[in-house]
Amino acid sequence: MQNDVSTCSGHSEPTPRSRGRPREFDAQAALAAATRLFWIKGYEATSIADLTEAMGIGTKSLYAAFGSKDELYAEALKYYYTTYEGLVWTRFRAAPTARDAALAFLQDSAIAMTGGDCNLPHGCMATLATVGSEGHSELSELMRATRAGGFDLLKARFDRAKSDGDLMAAADTTNLARFVQTVQSGMAIRARDGADRDELHAVAEIALSGWDNITGNIDHGMQSKA
Amino acid sequence: MQNDVSTCSGHSEPTPRSRGRPREFDAQAALAAATRLFWIKGYEATSIADLTEAMGIGTKSLYAAFGSKDELYAEALKYYYTTYEGLVWTRFRAAPTARDAALAFLQDSAIAMTGGDCNLPHGCMATLATVGSEGHSELSELMRATRAGGFDLLKARFDRAKSDGDLMAAADTTNLARFVQTVQSGMAIRARDGADRDELHAVAEIALSGWDNITGNIDHGMQSKA
């Protein structure tokens, strides 16, 4: 159900160029290699030399095909998202209730962040990427937007659940979505630190164990202190 | 027991050197400036030139006082921890129950990660630091150990709660501590992305809203799917 991953390979002719010497490498495969490297090491710690070696091409070909390191990173992030988003969001989309959706999202995140069914790098590229605050403002904003997209999906699903009668009208879907997003972000850090799949699954389970309390009486069931 | 924070200022003579030209700068203040810079920008994105400017000293003095960039970072991390750990763990230690302790930890983390009472950098230096996987293996391990220390404190407190009768004997304190740690890690990422204090407080509140379900019947209240 979650194998949209099939889109990751199978590109034979990306753009049939009419004239000039044909490209010697598979741009999709090279992008996949670059994506994996960025995913593992992050933007700043990945040098052009690292990339050319992993992609199996020279610097001239890299710049001819992708323009610059920043543009390559942006392409890699897009590739990452389109290739692997299904791992995390497919069951979420098919879930009948908001709670099932949230649980599926966190459970599948636990799987994806610990390598998926093949041995993907651990952790979430979009969540953990630093892309230093100074300079790279475009990339920094792109990352932020990518992360914000996850929040939007969660909140939209929870809002829909209100129409379905699945969630009470008083439920704070914004804070609910923020909470789920925060747990997933935390799982990314734990995965990077070596957490195994069982640990992350347990976290997902615990995170939603108070769902009824949360969605029912979020504002008067807790004594807010601050 | 917990207010070692007093050590952050008030150092007049760190080590009364007997001979030679005296140091012209305040090593503690310089370390504080370096810590702040590392905190904001991370290890890789902070250059020696950035550091010397922020610390107000030359490179020769920096290396004479701290040895290398790696050693300076290790000192900064120690300074960060000893100076600010009280912000997050003081109320935790004084809390009468495990639940109160966990809530205090998350609430105070929300405050600390959004600037505290003065304008500290947002996010958690120990959680968000990358310190690239390659090279820097010592620093990388130091960061991991620092993060693991938080888990140990949480788990120890929850284990103690079992003796107090505060938690049921069947409660899974390991997964409980991992969950709280994961939520706090996620808060660090949200804070770096611009989340305000109210949002993080709401997350803390929601995270513990299922406490009774978690601690009481963690293993049969949920249907484990994976």
Place this chain on the structure above:
DNA sequence: TCCTTTATGCAGTGATCGATGCATAAATCG
């Protein structure tokens, strides 16, 4: 005062960073 010790400022070390110039190779088009 002279010697030793430590600290500082300036200039510069080799290494690596991201990115390019240039000559050449390989394709299509006329």
Place this chain on the structure above:
DNA sequence: CGATTTATGCATCGATCACTGCATAAAGGA
């Protein structure tokens, strides 16, 4: 076959990286 267009390999660019050598300055001990 030229002519044009695109791709690649090699050498290299200037900038910046973490870090140091050297001369000098400022302290204590004799």
